[in-house]
Amino acid sequence: MTGIVALYIFMLAAFTGYEIIARVPVILHTPLMSGSNFVHGIVLVGAMVALGEAHTPLEKSIGFIGVLLASGNAVGGYVVTERMLEMFKASGARAKKEVKEAP
């Protein structure tokens, strides 16, 4: 990847992130922060590569900690986001049910 292409990717991805968030309602701020926290768990693939190419014991130890932390980021981020968003769905369904039950 040449420098200028890398710069273009960086710029376009930055605009994309901004556009996605720009019109989000306050009620979703916490789940969305949690969701974006999950997305940067992609650092796991980098940590895997770093450990996979490590040679000395020092590199291996740091790489091991990196993979450990990164998988915590990815899995933990997924679990808490999913738990939160699942409740949002349930609350909508329950609200509808109650409207129907009302005389």
Next chain:
Amino acid sequence: MSESSAAILIEASYFVTAVLFIMGLKRMSSPVTARSGILWAGAGMLVATLVTFLYPGMTNYEFIIPAIVIGSSLAWWSGKRVAMTNIPQMIALYNGMGGGAAAAIAAVELYRGGSPGPAISTLAVVGGIIGAVSFSGSAIAFSKLQGLIKGSLRFGGQKFLTLIVLIGALALGALVASGFNTSPAVVTGIFVAALVLGVSMTLPIGGADMPVVISLYNALTGLAVAFEGFVLNNAAMIIAGTVVGSAGTLLTQLMAKAMNRSLGNVLFAGFGDSAVAATGEATSGSLKPIEASDVGVMMAFAQKVIIVPGYGMAVAQAQHKIWELCQLLIDRGVMVKFAIHPVAGRMPGHMNVLLAEAGVPYDLIADLDEINSEFETADVALVIGANDVVNPSARLDKSSPIYGMPILNADKAKNVIVIKRGKGTGFSGIENALFYLDNARMLYGDAQKAAAELIAAIKAVG
């Protein structure tokens, strides 16, 4: 599979992952599609992780697999059992882990040495510093919200220390990035300085400002991941990291705006320093206690009741009882609404999550802009465990440290009932002028117990 076809498969999979992440985040920004959003993003993560095992020249599988298994199981276990009230600090924790991982990648690359060129070295160093700051800073944020560290620690020359450590980290980083001195000792120095920087930046910040700080560290981790992505020439990391970096920055600004605090103010000003001096003015008058039975009668014969829930309600796990109370009132024909301040709970949107957990339907929950004009027509405003967000000083008292913060105008309701454990001040340590108003009554006690008493009182009315 040959190396070149593996490389093509990896590139293609990372492309799919990037698309899934962006679509997933997009879906997460609307309540209707939010749940499918996390599933899309999760699928992307799974694809990227699996395909990375095929990376040409990978070794050390005997370390990679256990690390993933241990890290994932611990995170899965903790994520499944954490209470919804503690979600903000768990986000801080997982985010810090991501920052630490980015710093670890930088450390492996920098200790290995070699000469990848000044641009790549600079990105590795800067990403490593940001990741390490996010790691230690998030750890402090977690400890504060979890109650492991109480209060905000400040000492003379703290800002000076922070500045020195920052300059130190950058100077050592410049030595390594320029290739002038890439010895392991200097590399270690960068990371030590960056870790200290994260601690000394976060310690002075008060608990009320923590959501903004967590959001900022979330954005920083994204940026660190993107930078390390450039180092590893990994498109998935570059795109996902950059998207999170910019989205997180905007989210941080939105949160700071909801709290009427500028980002600079959160990071560099000691909140609460001026509060002690400024509280004297509004606290004339007295606190007037009331019995639950009287409140029950008042609410049972009201036409409109607005509930203002705060974090205190969630801590007492009272949201289920409160919803039960509201259902009783609704059955009697009372109009009930919930008024949510943007920072009710520990971060914007947190209270909506907690109410959703208790089963409160969407259409009863209103945000600040929708509900504020309605307080004047409400017979009862029931404030449960909320404090600063209903403090009229924010509107009236220019000397108050929270002056200018948008608040819920609960003071304009005909009767204000405040359920509160004791006479202490709120999270910011500011005295609340609302409690001393003529139309305000205090119902002392634990929110859950008080709600149970109110339910009994309303049932007694018949």
